[in-house]
Amino acid sequence: MKILVTGAAGFIGMHTSERLLARGDEVVGLDNLNDYYDPSLKESRLARLTPHPAFRFVKMDVADRAGMERLFAEEKFDRVIHLAAQAGVRYSLENPHAYIDSNIVGFMNILEGCRYSKVKHLVYASSSSVYGGNTRMPFSEHDSVDHPVSMYAATKKANELMAHTYSHLYGLPTTGLRFFTVYGPWGRPDMALFLFTKAILEGRPIDVFNHGKMKRDFTFVDDIVEGVLRTLDHVAEPDAGFNADQPDPSRSNAPFRVFNIGNNNPVELMAFVEAIEKALGRKAEKNFMPLQDGDVPATYADTSELNAWTGFVPATSVSDGVGRFIEWYRGYYGV
Template sequence: MKILVTGIAGFIGFHVAKKLLEQGFEVFGFDNINDYYDVNLKYARLQELGLERNSIATNQQVQSSSYPKLRFAKLSLEDRSVMEDLFRTEQFDLVCHLAAQAGVRYSLENPHSYAESNLIGFLNILEGCRHNKVKHLTYASSSSVYGLNEKMPLSATNSVDHPVSLYAATKKANELMAHSYSHLYGMPTTGLRFFTVYGPWGRPDMSPILFASAIASGNPIKVFNHGKMMRDFTYIDDIVEGILQVLVAPATSNADWDALNPSTASSKAPYRIYNIGNATPIELMYFIETIEKAMGKEAAKEYLPMQAGDVLKTFADVSELEQQFDYHPTTSVEEGVQLFADWFKKYYKA
C-alpha cells in the first residue's frame, strides 16, 4: 500500500514514517518545514530518513537515499491546487495526517496561522481523500479538546464543548469536519487524541527539551502552577504503535449507535475517535525530577502561575483503543525519559 504521511519533518510524523518504512510500506511524505521552531531539527529528522537538506526545494520531489520506498516533497497544506494535484497523481491508499500548526500558547499570538493550517489545510486533506477514494484517513487530534472538562479519566465519549485555546478549538473542528465527510461520503476517518507525547527528536517548544536545555545550560526552568499539574506523558514508541494499528484498520460504523443517546466517539458513519496515551498521569514535579536524574544535574526552578490555555490535569481513558486494538503502552516514564535524555545529550552535545 502507498501511504501519505503529512508533517513528516515533525516529531510524530518522522517516527511514524520511519516505522512504516521499516515495515515495508511505500511512503510519500510532505512538510512545509515552517519556522514555528528550529528548522535545523526538522532537517535533521529528514536526514535520518535519507533526505539531504541541499536537495530539498519547494514543490519538488526527493527520493530518499536510505529508504527506496520513501519520497518527499516540501509542500503546504493550505495550497489547494497543489494538494489536488498530489492526491490525483499519487492515488494514496491510506493517509496519516499529522501536519498542523501546533502549540497552545502560540495560538494566543498567531491565531490566523491556525485557521489556515488546521482548518483550510484539513479541508484540503478531506477533499483529497474524498475525490481519490482513499481507504482510510487517520488524523491527529489532541487531548487539549477536553478543555474545561474535569471528569477523569478523560473519555472519548466525554463532552468537548469548552476548549480553552484556539488550537484546541481547531482540533475539535477537525473532528466535526471529519464526521461530516464520513456521513456524507462514507469515507472512513479516525481521529486520535494525543496525550503529551515525548521522546527522542521531540519538539523544542515542549517541556522535556525546555527542561533539559535549562538544566544543561544552568538556567532556571519555568514551573507553571508551581508544579501542581498532572500530565499523561506518553513515550513516542507507544504512540507510534497505536497509530499504525489504527491506520491499517479503516474505521467502521457503530451498529449500536443511538441517536437519542449519542456517543461522541463513534457514529452510524464510518467514524471513530480514540484517546491515545499512557493512561498513567504523572505530576509535573516528578517528571522534572526524572529528567534531572537522567541529565545528572538538579535544575534551578522559577515557579510561575498557571498559563492561559493550560489545563490542570490530563488522564487518558484508552479503554476503547484497548478493546479494539489490544493497545497497551509499555514504556515507563523513567525508561522513556532516560532514552530522551540520551538522545538530547548526543544531539545537542550537552
C-alpha cells in the same frame, strides 16, 4: 500500501514514517519545513528518511489547495496519516490565524483529497486539548468536548466535526487520535522536556507553571506510533449500535471513530522534573509560576476504547522514556 504522511519532518511524523518503511510500506512524506521551531531539526529528521528507497519527500503546505489537489490526483494513496498542523497551545494565543490556515484550511484540503481519490482510511491527529474545561478524570471519548480553552483546541475539535461530515456524506472512513503529551527522542523544542533539559544543562532556571501542581499523561513516542499503526490497520466502521437519540461523540452510524491515545497514567510535573534531574545527574533551579492562559492543570487518558479496538497498551515508563530522550539530546547537541 502507499501511504501519505503529512508532517513527515515533524516529531511524530518522522517516527511514524520510519515504522511504516520498516514494515514495507511506501511513504510519501509531506512537510512545509516552516520556522515555528528550528528548521534544521526538521531537516535532520528528514535526513533519516530520505535514504530509504520507499520514501519520497514533497515540500508543500497542506493549506496549498491547488498543490494538494494535484498531489492526491497523481499519487492515488491507499491511506493517509495526517499529522501536519500548527502545534502549540501557547502560540495559539499569539498567532491564531496560523491555526486556521493550517489546521482548518489544511484539513479541508486533506478531506477533499481523500474524498476524490477514494482513500480507504484517513487517520488524523486530534489532541487531548479538546477536553478543555472538563474536570472528570480520566478523560473519556464518550464525554462532551464542547468547552475548549484555546484556539488550538478549538481547531482540533473542528477537525473531528469536519471528519464526521465527510464520513457521513461520502463514506470516507476516518479515525481521530487524541494525543496526550507525546515526548521522546527528536522531540519538539517547545515542549517541556526539551525546554527543561536545555535549561538545566545550560545552568538556567526552569519555569514550572501552576506552581508545580500539574499532571500530564506523558506518552512515549514509540507507544504513540504503535497506536497510530494499529489504528491505520483497523479501518473505521459504522457502529451498528449507534443510538441517535443519545449520540455518543466518539462513534457514529458513519465510518467514523475518535480515540484517546495516551499512557493511561498521569504523572505529577514535579515527578517528571525529578526524572529529568536523575537522568542528567543535575538539580534544576525552579521558577514557580501561575497557570498560563489556555492551559489545563491535568490530563489523563482513558485508553480502554483504543485497547478494545486495536489491542493498544502503552509500554514505556516515564523514567525509561526520559532517559532515552536525554541520551538522544546529549548525542545530537554534543553536550
